[in-house]
Amino acid sequence: MFSILDVTQSQIEIFLLSLFRTAGIMAIAPIFSHRTFPIQLRFAFSMLLAILIFPFVSSGSFLSPGSLWELLGIGLTEFLLGLLIGFMFYMLMVAVQFAGGIVGFQVGFAIVNVIDPTTSQNVSIIGQFQYLLATLLFLMMNGHHMVLSGMLDSFTLVPLGMVKFQFTGATEIVRLSAGVFILAVKIASPVMLALFLTDTALGIIARTVPQMNVFIVGFPLKIGIGLFVVGLTVPIFSYVFQGSLLRLQENLSSLIVSIAR
Numbered sequence: 001m002f003s004i005l006d007v008t009q010s011q012i013e014i015f016l017l018s019l020f021r022t023a024g025i026m027a028i029a030p031i032f033s034h035r036t037f038p039i040q041l042r043f044a045f046s047m048l049l050a051i052l053i054f055p056f057v058s059s060g061s062f063l064s065p066g067s068l069w070e071l072l073g074i075g076l077t078e079f080l081l082g083l084l085i086g087f088m089f090y091m092l093m094v095a096v097q098f099a100g101g102i103v104g105f106q107v108g109f110a111i112v113n114v115i116d117p118t119t120s121q122n123v124s125i126i127g128q129f130q131y132l133l134a135t136l137l138f139l140m141m142n143g144h145h146m147v148l149s150g151m152l153d154s155f156t157l158v159p160l161g162m163v164k165f166q167f168t169g170a171t172e173i174v175r176l177s178a179g180v181f182i183l184a185v186k187i188a189s190p191v192m193l194a195l196f197l198t199d200t201a202l203g204i205i206a207r208t209v210p211q212m213n214v215f216i217v218g219f220p221l222k223i224g225i226g227l228f229v230v231g232l233t234v235p236i237f238s239y240v241f242q243g244s245l246l247r248l249q250e251n252l253s254s255l256i257v258s259i260a261r
């Protein structure tokens with residue numbers, strides 16, 4: 001039975017490396033990295049996870065570093081691996097906000113922005129609405145459990161001290177980044193199509209009825225149609241987001257292996 005009195009130097013090193021990896025995930029993963037989740041609580045939660053995990057990973061073939069600097073170097077690679085795991089989930093939220101920005105620009109809300117408390121930056125008001133909706137869907141689908149499960153699986157897929165970032169891993173990160181744009185276009189496409197048809201109709205009206213000022217009529221019309229389509233396509237948004245999250249969960253193990261092993 002494990003006892004705190006029997007802790008060895010090797011176990012302390014394993015605990016610290018486990019803490020580095022868990023802290024990296026908590027630093028960027030959705031829900032856990034939100035500003036309403038204080039840094040002190042995030043760090044305490046990372047320590048709790050490391051305490052729960054390190055007795056199970058200490059049985060592996062772990063070679064103790066020869067110096068403190070070597071331990072810190074290994075810890076940095078573990079932290080980066082944790083960041084990448086959390087980054088994979090965070091990219092979904094980036095895609096949602098990007099889609100909201102596209103919709104807001106098309107509707108005419110380019111200057112109507114709000115402060116995002118997570119990044120302290122101006123974001124589209126529609127993007128913030130969709131971000132909050134995606135957060136609710138993330139919690140409803142137990143996305144936070146997926147993050148913790150991916151973290152736990154990473155210790156089996158990539159043992160402590162065995163993180164080796166490959167060139168193919170950089171390719172996977174680039175592919176995931178490109179997937180953000182694809183997902184954003186999928187989410188925003190219904191509104192983009194509706195507004196394209198609206199602009200086409202306004203163009204025809206401007207040619208057939210020159211007396212009508214289509215600019216004055218077009219602004220409120222596009223806003224009304226845009227908001228109506230955003231509300232109408234919430235089920236489509238939910239379907240696309242849930243499908244992307246489930247695909248990420250299915251491919252997470254292979255992504256971790258391709259990046260860090």
